[in-house]
Amino acid sequence: MPLINLRTSVSNLEQPEEILQALSQELSLLTGKPERYVMTSLETGVPMTFAGTNDPCCYVEIKSIGAIDPSRMSSSFCRLIESKTNIPSDRIYIGFEDVPPNLWGWNGRSFG
Secondary structure, X not given: OOEEEEEEOOOOOOOHHHHXXXXXXXXXXXXXXXXXXXXXXXXXXXOOOEOOEOOOOEEEEEEEOOOOOHHHHHHHHHHHHHHHHOOXXXXXXXXXXXXXXXXXXXXXXXXX
């Protein structure tokens, strides 16, 4: 049920599978939820600006049923993304959403 979606203006990221795996492991660790329920998504080459420039940047969405700690997650994911992409953490926005269980579906049913 935890989801992390990373959209970046960078089009030529090296080892995208490694980035996705690192995001998955970190989200599982920080939410305390089994990794078998974690979904990751990576969109590269997205036309974006940040602070009025086209310098590399990214937007990250994190959604989960509970277990969201924005201050802890923001720090951790900014460090991880910066280390894997070379996008400075001051050019990363993260949006957090705590989704009610009845609004999250999986395997033909909802969690609530």
